[in-house]
Amino acid sequence: MALQLSLVAFLLLLSAASTTTTTAAAAQALLKNCSNNYAFIAEQGQFNFSPASFEYTIQELPVVLNWAIGNDTDPCDEAQKRKDFACRANSMCVNRPINGSVGYLCQCKPGYEGNPYLPDGCKDIDECKASNRCQNIGALCINSPGNYSCSCPKGYKSDVMNDHRCIKGQPKIILLLIVSLGVTVGFLVLFVGISWICCGIKKRQFIKLKEKYFKENGGFLLLQQLANHGGSVETTKIFTTEELEKATNNYHESRVLGEGGYGTVYKGVLPDNKTVAIKKSKGGTLSQSEQFVNEVIVLSQINHRNVVKLLGCCLETEVPLLVYEFVSHGTLYEHLHKKRSSLSFELRMKIAVETAGALAYLHSSTSMPIIHRDVKAANILLDENYTAKVSDFGASRLVPSGQTEIQTLVLGTLGYLDPEYLQSNQLTEKSDVYSFGVVLVELLTSKVAVSKDRCLASIFVASMEEDFLNQILDDDIVNELNIETVQNVASLAKRCLRVNGEERPNMKEVAMELEGMTIMAKHPWGKNANFCPEENEYLLGSSLNSDGYVVDVRGGDRSSSGLTNGNDSMQIQMLPYGDGR
Template identity: 50%
Template sequence: MMLYLLLLPLLLLTCIFASYVHSMESSTSKCSNIPIPYPFGILGGNPAPAQGFEITCASSGPMVRINNIMFGILNISLLDGFVSILASATSQQCKRNSSFSLEGTNFTFSDTRNKFTALGCDMVAMLLNGSSGYSGGCASFCSTKSNIIDGMCSGVACCQAPVPKGLKKLELEFTNITGQLSRPKEVNNTPTCGEAFIVEQNSYVFSSVDLSNTNRNNPQYRPVVLEWSIDGGYCEEANRFMSYACKENSYCYNSSNGIGYRCNCSLGFQGNPYLQGPDGCQDIDECTIKRPCTHKCINTKGSFYCMCPAGMRGDGLKEGITGLALLLLLLVLIFWTHWLVKKRKLAKIRQRYFMQNGGMLLKQKMFSQGAPLRIFTSSELEKATNSFSDDNIIGRGGFGIVYKGILSNQMVVAIKKAQRVDQNQMEQFINELVILSQVNHKNVVQLLGCCLETELPLLVYEFITNGALFSHLQNTSVLISWEDRLRIAVETASALAYLHLATKEPIIHRDVKSSNILLDENFTAKVSDFGASRPIPHNQTHVTTLVQGTLGYMDPEYFQTSQLTEKSDVYSFGVVLIELLTRQKPISDGRTDDVRNLACHFSMLFYQNQLLEIVDSQVAEEAGTKHVKTVAQLALRCLRSRGEERPRMIEVAIELEALRRLMKQHLVLQTEEDPLLCESGQHADVNIEASSEYEP
């Protein structure tokens, strides 16, 4: 018991000094008043810099050599792992060059402190990701000179998107909205070339002057933030080698970009974790800094303890625990020990389920792939759902039951009971769980974690408050404007395009329908329910699988061949688009046999020039006949019987966003020969965000 009494003050002081220690930075030299902390160092200085971190102190200030090019340094952060430089991280449409590469270095472009920015008219700039396709990008349009507004990068002549995590090379493809190679556009009778670059967040202010060719002849140097790390694998692997960089009184943590590791001083120490000796992590004298004791303070290595005056006892802290509190602590410890004995049998059962449901395999995958999946305990989720009370049930179906839960940090989540895991498909279940946990898109319901300690695995998702799109469409007493419906279509298409293009492996949802599109408090669309989803390796165009889906939404080509492709999702989305136009169910028992299927009935009326008979009257009034016909034509392209004749999801997303922007600007089509707006010169700012959890 005395041991507990001695450890308690140490634990309290650990919390007190945590923020202080992590605010410290150490450096061994300066150049133009900029600290140069090791592993960075000035050539010829002491200590010598680590390989790849050599700094030249020039008359203009510190310079770093990256792939044989010198860049001026603005700032170096030891604890956060960032270095700010002045660089021209730019690629131009006319030159089609890759002007900046970090390959073979210790640096990556920071995804949290930079923005991918593109300048140009009627142009889509897509970041290439080697053989795996696109990793991100954005599009901008120009209709008239008055649309271009200085100081606003809003999609008109200038667009911005997040930088993918772990990006090493700026390599782009410039296209127009129809997917063809983009030609230079004239602005103010001057041909301009598209340009895209990476720049520190909030440091670039758009100006129409930047569109002129004369301004592009000379490289534009802008602040760029690079994230650095120690090369040598993750901490667990690097610790085995002689080159391990973390010195005494420090700890290692894996770099957030998924490449290498960094070091930090342990609690109770401050200094440079990469150095040994007096410049390394040294003990903090808490007694002098904080004066935490009521009587006498004795500093120890990494901590301290307090002594009470003669004849008194306690922890001696100014805000410590009194003798009564220590007695209460003793009672808590006794109760806790009793609880452990009582729960031992239950713990063994949970461990058996954990192993049975692939828990060890999941941990290995999370470690090797850096998946951000959280493994919950069954007791956490029992507490969150009030022991899975019926009052917390928010959904039932063939998949099981969904509960609303509130975690200990007050975060509201949805907890779904998954299907029983077939032991023969254990590895496939775990692989798909890891892949889905790394999906990171604002219009996709985020998988936060899982619990494998129960008989049936429990999946934990973010909670979406406003229910499914299907219920809102079928409740005709609720008015949904066409502007909102079109935005929901754009957000859903963007999410599906992201799943097909920007993830580590293309993911086919396989059950796209309006009841799987949830709406949050702002009516923002969130694609959900990935129970039927399947990843497709990059070297394959399809997978052959047992047919699964929902009647009325299912791709007939997939139904006949069992070959699942990304075009299967395109077909299902086409049905959802028709639902938004008509507010009718995909399969209706109230119709005769030849018109029960909404897709077939809609197509028949369209080609009989009777489209307005099925379109929701509110949509027809708000959108107008030409606009409705354009959306209908896009939906019918998605419903073509041959998958190869359907558009890709990225094309659908861009065309819908262009329609939405044109509608906002009160523009209409000029001729019947322009059904898709692709030739009207009105393009959209479509942001296909890449998952921050994947390496390029």
């Protein structure tokens, strides 16, 4: 049977050389003597064989005759290495798809057609001419070797989400704007990131800088001194640099209230609308920091209505800052020498009494005596009621218990300096007395302390000794009603200006004497010559002009300035200067 099948196959192969079809009749004739076995050759997939229902009506079936080159089991890899490789240009080697077969075949590459075994046998297919596949999507077809591409016309773009169809494109200006916006946003994000990092670095540097300034401005020394003197940091508010910069409009020149040897004073408005005076010390030296700390320490010991009140301080800036209550009416110096305001004699006496009372308080009523060391008209502030406020304690000194003088460098203002202190460097309470004596002379004469290299104090003393007092007094304040009080004040000022400090009265005595003069000048019987003339002469004449006694006038209710209130009964007592009360 195997021989018969082989013979039939051979006959069919021979017939295939002349035709590509096999007839059913021929197959039937060949298989007449083959019992129930049938066999013939046809193209795979063209005939479904079934012995139970063999169809003789089929006249012809296609037959495929194929071949292969070589007999290698992995032909393409081996064949490409040999010189007799059969596949030509634009073709490719293909292994036979039948399992167990050997050899290889050649095929034209996609996009080419022709005979792959001939040189240049595979020709490029022009897809744009044969079938323009771009036409249905509205694109232009562009042929290329072995392939083609679709290109949208100008003003259109390929829509990736819609089968690459050409749609109306965005104008270049819009595209440019989109690109610009993207670049801008990118740079903005980058800038914000860099700024955030820089801000963090600057913030850390700023904190370190504030710590440095705190140390340089004597912050640790201040805390130590406050502890040593029994003060407390809670009594003074610590302001931040930002608060004070905002309060003074960044220390604008329009906010300057005045300038002195130890710094500049600015007007400031705090967030609660409270007006304050902010003193900005002159920086650059260790002594300035020490003076700043000294002023805080001194003011922490003071509680008096005629001494400017310290509200707080700032230690975080390059130069130290102090915050005081705002005294609205300027300085005594401005009223006497710049504004030329008509301060009456009674008002001048009021200012003298309050200033003397404040200095007496500093010398004898604080826990530790305080020497101001820079008493002058520019350091006496006036509020809207012309109440005197002693200020600027940068040069002040605390006097240790049991001491009456301090060995120190000379500090103060020319024209107000105590000559004894200037020569010996020995600072005492009497140095403030001398300076206050100069202020009294300014109140009487309305002249500056130093003029054309001449001191007002020496001119005044010489005029008193030569009986020329009336020639240097301010005519606007002197009249027949107050001439006697003016002379008494001048006599007191002369005693304050004595060269020998021991011969000067102390500030408590000066304050009491000035207060007595004020009360007696206001009392209706003070000038009544017909009322007890002997006693009147004794009280207003010899006692007030005496170097040995002062008048102590005490009332039932005494204000902090020393003035009596109301119509309280008075006691007049003659006290020697050495009493010390």
